[in-house]
Amino acid sequence: MTLDPIRKAEQEHFRTLLMPTPFHPRLAPLVETQSWYGWAGMLVAHSVFDEELEYFAIRSTAALFDISPMIKYRITGPDAERCLNRLTVRDVSKQKVGRVQYTAWCDDEGHVLDDGTLFRLGAADFRLCCQERHLPWLLDTARGMDVAIREETQEIAGLALQGPTSFAVLSKAGFDGVEALRPFQLAEFDHDGGKVMISRTGFTGDLGYELFVPATAALSLWDRLWEAGRLHGLNAIGYNALNRARIEAGFIVANGDFVTAETALRADRVRMPDEIGLDWLVDVDKVQFNGRSAILAARKNGTLKHVLVGLEIDDNTPAEAAIVYHGNKREVGLISAAIWSPTAKRNIAIASLERPYGSEILDDLWVEIYALRELKYHKMMKRARVVERPFVKLARRSANPPARF
Amino acid sequence: MQKYDVIMIGGGHNGLVAAGYLQRAGLKVVVLEKNDWVGGAATSRELTEGFLYSNCSYVCSLFRPEIMRDLELPRHGLQIISYDGGAVFARNGDYLGTYRDHESHRREFARFSPRDAEAYDRYSRDVTRQCRFIQPLLMRTAPDPFSFRPRDISELVYLARKFGDMGAADMAAMMRFWTMSISDYLDEYFESPVIKASLAISGIIGTALGPKSPGTAYVLLHHYMGEVDGSVGAWGYARGGMGAVTKALAASFQSVGGTILTGSEVDKVITRNGRAIGVALANGDEVHADRVVSNADVKRTFLKLVDEKDLPDRFVHRVRHFKMRGSSGKLNIALDSLPEFPALPKDSRCLRGDMHFTDDLERMERGYDDWKAGRWSADPFIDMMIPTTLDPTMAPPGKHFMSCFVQYCPPQVEGRDWTDADRDAFAETVVSQISDYSPGFRDRIRHMEVRTPRELEAEVGLTEGNIFQGELTFDQLLFNRPVPGYAQYRSPIDGLYICGSSTHPGGGVMGAPGRNAAAEILRDAKMKPAQMREAHDVL
Numbered sequence: 001m002t003l004d005p006i007r008k009a010e011q012e013h014f015r016t017l018l019m020p021t022p023f024h025p026r027l028a029p030l031v032e033t034q035s036w037y038g039w040a041g042m043l044v045a046h047s048v049f050d051e052e053l054e055y056f057a058i059r060s061t062a063a064l065f066d067i068s069p070m071i072k073y074r075i076t077g078p079d080a081e082r083c084l085n086r087l088t089v090r091d092v093s094k095q096k097v098g099r100v101q102y103t104a105w106c107d108d109e110g111h112v113l114d115d116g117t118l119f120r121l122g123a124a125d126f127r128l129c130c131q132e133r134h135l136p137w138l139l140d141t142a143r144g145m146d147v148a149i150r151e152e153t154q155e156i157a158g159l160a161l162q163g164p165t166s167f168a169v170l171s172k173a174g175f176d177g178v179e180a181l182r183p184f185q186l187a188e189f190d191h192d193g194g195k196v197m198i199s200r201t202g203f204t205g206d207l208g209y210e211l212f213v214p215a216t217a218a219l220s221l222w223d224r225l226w227e228a229g230r231l232h233g234l235n236a237i238g239y240n241a242l243n244r245a246r247i248e249a250g251f252i253v254a255n256g257d258f259v260t261a262e263t264a265l266r267a268d269r270v271r272m273p274d275e276i277g278l279d280w281l282v283d284v285d286k287v288q289f290n291g292r293s294a295i296l297a298a299r300k301n302g303t304l305k306h307v308l309v310g311l312e313i314d315d316n317t318p319a320e321a322a323i324v325y326h327g328n329k330r331e332v333g334l335i336s337a338a339i340w341s342p343t344a345k346r347n348i349a350i351a352s353l354e355r356p357y358g359s360e361i362l363d364d365l366w367v368e369i370y371a372l373r374e375l376k377y378h379k380m381m382k383r384a385r386v387v388e389r390p391f392v393k394l395a396r397r398s399a400n401p402p403a404r405f
Numbered sequence: 406m407q408k409y410d411v412i413m414i415g416g417g418h419n420g421l422v423a424a425g426y427l428q429r430a431g432l433k434v435v436v437l438e439k440n441d442w443v444g445g446a447a448t449s450r451e452l453t454e455g456f457l458y459s460n461c462s463y464v465c466s467l468f469r470p471e472i473m474r475d476l477e478l479p480r481h482g483l484q485i486i487s488y489d490g491g492a493v494f495a496r497n498g499d500y501l502g503t504y505r506d507h508e509s510h511r512r513e514f515a516r517f518s519p520r521d522a523e524a525y526d527r528y529s530r531d532v533t534r535q536c537r538f539i540q541p542l543l544m545r546t547a548p549d550p551f552s553f554r555p556r557d558i559s560e561l562v563y564l565a566r567k568f569g570d571m572g573a574a575d576m577a578a579m580m581r582f583w584t585m586s587i588s589d590y591l592d593e594y595f596e597s598p599v600i601k602a603s604l605a606i607s608g609i610i611g612t613a614l615g616p617k618s619p620g621t622a623y624v625l626l627h628h629y630m631g632e633v634d635g636s637v638g639a640w641g642y643a644r645g646g647m648g649a650v651t652k653a654l655a656a657s658f659q660s661v662g663g664t665i666l667t668g669s670e671v672d673k674v675i676t677r678n679g680r681a682i683g684v685a686l687a688n689g690d691e692v693h694a695d696r697v698v699s700n701a702d703v704k705r706t707f708l709k710l711v712d713e714k715d716l717p718d719r720f721v722h723r724v725r726h727f728k729m730r731g732s733s734g735k736l737n738i739a740l741d742s743l744p745e746f747p748a749l750p751k752d753s754r755c756l757r758g759d760m761h762f763t764d765d766l767e768r769m770e771r772g773y774d775d776w777k778a779g780r781w782s783a784d785p786f787i788d789m790m791i792p793t794t795l796d797p798t799m800a801p802p803g804k805h806f807m808s809c810f811v812q813y814c815p816p817q818v819e820g821r822d823w824t825d826a827d828r829d830a831f832a833e834t835v836v837s838q839i840s841d842y843s844p845g846f847r848d849r850i851r852h853m854e855v856r857t858p859r860e861l862e863a864e865v866g867l868t869e870g871n872i873f874q875g876e877l878t879f880d881q882l883l884f885n886r887p888v889p890g891y892a893q894y895r896s897p898i899d900g901l902y903i904c905g906s907s908t909h910p911g912g913g914v915m916g917a918p919g920r921n922a923a924a925e926i927l928r929d930a931k932m933k934p935a936q937m938r939e940a941h942d943v944l
């Protein structure tokens with residue numbers, strides 16, 4: 001009954017409820033606010049020094065955000081493409097090596113299990129990044145195929161470098177050739193005796209990149225960027241600032257703006273892609289993928305119940321978690337994310353509405369805002385209009401070659 | 406001679422719950438309890454100085470918060486405290502911990518299987534979904550599908566509507582849940598033997614079935630249905646031991662004028678013209694009342710306390726065949742110091758929760774095989790807890806009370822009655838298993854109470870020592886519990902009711918049978934409860 005020392009060491013995890021990410025030694029001294037929280041069991045900061053100023057780092061200079069806790073799966077083998085084609089709603093055979101797809105995957109009923117980004121590293125080598133955990137689902141999908149699936153969240157450290165000077169930072173850091181990266185394109189670069197994968201992706205709607213390295217090379221990568229960023233306004237940021245930027249960009253968050261099918265306790269809370277604004281991802285020409293027939297049937301029979309929309313609301317009080325009404329009376333939905341947008345100078349929100357509200361009926365929508373001000377609620381009914389997402393569209397995001405600021 | 410409105414035979418927790426509601430509604434109630442203390446299978450007893458034993462039930466989750474509130478139990482001293490996790494010790498020296506913290510729980514599972522670690526969320530969602538359906542049924546009288554009375558029909562409609570709200574997939578899942586073995590059910594989610602062993606525990610506890618027996622998936626659900634302060638599925642300790650539950654119930658009952666007579670064993674229910682009018686005590690005294698309610702199990706009530714000739718044949722036949730086979734025993738141990746488990750890392754919180762030594766389902770099933778052959782398990786399954794790691798009221802500082810619930814333990818040993826030597830040999834099997842994982846364990850033992858089905862039956866009156874007053878298999882639930890046509894707490898004898906765990910929704914320290922029975926009795930008496938909250942929604 002003596003256990004080997006490795007196994008014994010692995011038992012010790014219970015002493016640390018929130019694990020440090022590979023960047024923690026660099027990040028921790030910067031986090032003046034000490035506003036730590038848990039993301040997938042890892043330590044992440046809500047803010048680093050000032051949420052407001054961090055937001056402006058994203059929109060005016062450059063921001064560094066630790067995305068290591070993002071769940072990552074590596075899918076490799078001759079059938080990797082086939083497997084992912086069955087898993088996801090987009091056509092992976094159209095995804096070239098070196099490209100990134102924003103995608104989603106569904107259960108057999110067509111309900112969204114998660115959304116995420118799929119990186120094609122090689123002909124038979126993919127990385128899938130997402131919010132929730134799906135190993136059993138992925139392994140089941142791969143049954144009978146020649147493919148290996150591994151969770152690699154801990155092994156791979158990730159950073160999002162976002163903002164108008166992000167390209168300048170990378171090029172200053174010596175990542176030659178990074179200027180050739182177009183949006184949703186990735187490439188490998190030398191770093192610290194190994195490789196770093198850099199993709200022109202992000203969650204801010206701004207010019208930006210994401211970088212992935214083995215956890216062992218995390219600190220050297222941080223140092224390299226930090227040094228390069230000194231003259232380009234590089235700031236470390238927390239999630240709150242990122243969240244503002246992502247709302248402006250109109251991006252949705254799993255289990256924030258929609259409930260994932262494997263976590264929903266209530267049968268009516270699940271959503272099809274068309275109900276969370278992801279209908280454009282679904283490639284109906286693809287013969288076979290999980291949930292296909294259910295999605296097609298729902299479209300054909302008109303049984304889609306919900307719709308996700310962007311709202312613009314009168315005045316400037318953010319309508320977080322507010323109920324949406326039609327004609328001041330009828331409850332038609334809920335707001336899942338809302339901010340005053342500093343960049344658009346609009347009061348914006350992402351909402352989930354019950355069709356036909358938000359799909360056919362667009363007028364006479366109202367939101368009920370309760371603003372707690374010095375122990376008194378200011379109750380307001382404000383006019384809401386369905387508007388296009390993204391709320392903020394920046395030319396620099398997709399400019400080629402990327403600008404230096 | 407005192408005349409009462411209601412006689413309650415037995416002061417188990419369900420008897421006290423029903424008595425509490427009835428007294429508060431304005432009826433004059435007397436509780437007649439054969440033991441010198443109340444509580445039945447929910448008691449705390451000081452059998453050695455300074456130590457309180459939860460000597461039957463030992464953890465609390467199922468007890469309905471609505472009842473605590475209606476009967477003001479917190480005011481009468483009841484506190485339920487949550488605990489963190491537990492552990493399964495593995496034969497190779499490792500252990501699987503369980504934690505309230507989601508990520509710790511996942512990381513711990515991942516040490517055994519990365520796949521299982523990520524399968525747990527779906528598993529717990531699926532189980533919780535089933536609980537959400539079934540939990541509201543606990544606090545409602547089960548409909549009688551054959552009566553065609555408006556009330557029964559509307560209850561059936563309620564059920565049908567609940568079914569209707571379920572999707573086809575959920576409904577299929579439910580049927581499977583009600584009929585599958587816990588082993589098959591877990592196989593659909595998990596691959597690691599130790600993880601499966603850990604999760605199967607709730608499927609077999611108190612049940613004369615093995616993990617591979619159909620129906621054990623439902624037993625798991627029954628144990629998952631509880632909550633501690635809204636946290637569904639969580640378990641806690643009653644501060645002061647499980648006797649704290651019945652102590653508070655007794656105090657609440659007495660505070661509104663109820664009478665409890667302990668040391669008063671009922672020998673017979675007295676009937677006149679087919680109606681119960683009172684009881685005869687073992688000491689020859691009689692007590693009369695308009696109604697008699699029995700908290701004793703269905704067999705004891707109708708095969709011992711009532712004359713068979715007063716009952717229809719079919720009914721007696723059904724009662725005889727109601728399954729209540731004893732399958733468990735218990736050791737209550739006073740310890741001079743906290744035992745050490747070298748497999749657990751220093752300061753592990755798992756010591757404060759439930760601990761087990763059965764690391765795969767095969768061993769569990771072999772243990773059940775022994776039971777089928779009429780022997781106690783040579784390699785038993787133990788649910789071991791040390792409540793004094795959290796509750797300072799049950800032992801002097803530094804000393805501990807350990808509760809060991811043991812399976813399997815047959816009502817008879819190879820067809821003959823238990824002897825003291827059997828009992829001691831049974832205890833030795835348990836102590837020796839613990840000692841394998843805890844060096845020096847024996848030396849810490851200061852006092853030990855050993856309970857086989859023989860002791861449980863003799864003291865608590867549980868026929869065959871079945872801890873739930875009848876097995877929780879699907880053939881014995883809802884409108885079939887305890888007897889089809891008599892699932893609404895009434896009996897073939899006018900004025901005689903039953904309210905113990907033999908009735909819907911079944912065993913465990915839950916209080917729901919007692920509450921539902923009180924509702925039916927008040928309905929017959931055309932009275933209203935002073936306060937009887939509906940089961941709160943599982944939102």
Ligand SMILES: Cc1cc2nc3c(=O)[nH]c(=O)nc-3n(C[C@H](O)[C@H](O)[C@H](O)COP(=O)(O)OP(=O)(O)OC[C@H]3O[C@@H](n4cnc5c(N)ncnc54)[C@H](O)[C@@H]3O)c2cc1C
Binds near residue numbers: 418462700867914915
């Ligand atoms: C060893 C063991 C461990 C358990 N562990 C747990 C647990 O951890 N958690 C949990 O929720 N549940 C547990 N249970 C189950 C739970 O304790 C019981 O289901 C529940 O307490 C039964 O309550 P009751 O009021 O229905 O009946 P009982 O508690 O059986 O009460 C019946 C009462 O009637 C009295 N009585 C019987 N005959 C007569 C008579 N002729 N005259 C007068 N009085 C009479 C008895 O003495 C007793 O007090 C356990 C049970 C046992 C035995």
